Amino acid sequence: MSAALDLEDVRKVYRAGEGEVVALSHATLQVGEDEIVALLGPSGSGKTTLLSIAGGLLAATAGRVLVGGRDISGATPGELTRFRREQVGFVFQAVNLVPFLTARENLLVVDEIGGRRKGPESRARADRLLEELGLAHRAGNLPGQLSGGERQRVAIGRALMNEPRLVLVDEPTSALDTRTGTQVMELIRTEVKGRGTAAVIVTHDTRMTRWADRTLHIDDGVLSAVPAAGPEGGDAEA
């Protein structure tokens, strides 16, 4: 079976000064081609670490990472750059838009750094995404002139710009009120489902998990299908 994302027994250990932090242990997870998986867990449980490894931003200490059937575990930094450019869409926890570019230009950056599209085609896609995200009237605004929810939506647009195989969203709603958070989650679902893209959405807000096809819990670096306090490990546990 072809999975958009396939983590096999992934382990991540951070070296912090003298000691070590085990941020992920034996994480095994498969995300189907157009599946949306919510990753739920308390702060410091390893959610961002897992996303970063899945997206080729961090190297796993052990285990295999396959995206679209391709193993990226041993890839060079250059190969990973290309992989991220072509296969992955990130929405970072801190949003991280380019501050001196307008909403529209923040989307266009993706194509400017080597995307498939050029010029008019690229602008057309950016405009369509902004339209879908309800940002058409904000296209010319700088991030500093946008609200938190609007910035979040621009970041989603940027993540979808390269038609990724896998969208990784880190805490899209943590800085938003429930209503805006719900809106953003709805949008992510519509956009991702409409394109047949797989997505992993990290959150620590249980209310947001209803937009996902499946919810996984993570606690202290250990994945399970049910909360850590639950009776037994789920299908994702190694």
Place this chain on the structure above:
Amino acid sequence: MRVALRELRRRPGRFGVATGVLTLITTLLVFLGGLLDGLFLGSTGAIRAQDADVLVYSAFSRDSFLRSRIGPELRQEVERVPGVEETGGLGLALVAARVPGEEEPADAAVAGYQLAPEGVPPTPPPGEAWADRRLEADGVRVGQTLLMGPAEVPIRVRGWVEDTSYLLQGTLWVAPETWRRVQSLSRPDAAVAPGVFQVLAVRGEGDPADLARAIEAGTGGRTSALTLDEAVFSLPGTAQQNRVFTGIIGATLLVAVLVVGLFFVLLTLERTGLYGVLKAIGASSRQLFAGVVAQAVVVTAVAVALGTALAVLLALAVPPEVPLQLEPARAGITALGMLAAALVGSIVSLRRVVRIDPATAIGSAT
């Protein structure tokens, strides 16, 4: 790269300090170059204007006009050397000229000649001169009669010629006998007999350097023959001036390299977060570095334009006795030098850009 250029347009203020400093450096470079050109061109005009292949000095004159003497007999020897086609005598006397209606005498070089230099008409009648335009600043006018040296030899100005000055003094191009009179009356110790010149201008065939060697050999070592380029650099102080100014200009360019290097390294440090995010979404180090280089080049190009314009404006305020001469070619060389400095300076940032880890995007906020 597009992103980098947009940043320049959106946030010009960030680059203001670097642009300002580079502008001042450019102004300084244009001035230094202008002084070098002013000194060099103003010192060497009479030699550069020579329409000859080789200048022949007497041996042991150490290639100085004032010490050199070529009599008729030595001249005949030169003329017998194969390859020599035409010779013309040259003599120079540096004297003060009394200008009618002016308190201050003007420094002038009286040059007796037979072969007309480029831009100078054929030899005028005795007692008359083609004057270098430089003398206009000393109050000299066409039609005036100047009184040369302590003996007050009269010379009437027939018209102007351009760019023929000698050691920063305007040249009066005269008949050989007029020069001999001025020379003998103002420097009795260095009087010259009829038929004697200081230097011979020689036209001939073939490579001037070969011709010069042939003349030296053909005169049995009694002459020192120089190509025009060699003669220019044998003028007192010319080579030293060039070395000193080239050194200062080089050091100033080095400062430009340091300014660009330091500024963009600091900017790169400040942009660690931004570059991390761009790398995270797939930008390569190469693309980001190209952006840094593009910014350095644009900032420098703007600074070069501003700095050159500023130098041109400031030059208007420089008193005429300062030998400042702004040449378009020098401005071009300065611009190229500055752009090269920008390229070299921005290379310092390369390592910083390469080392930025895309994983910094995970946590950093904008």
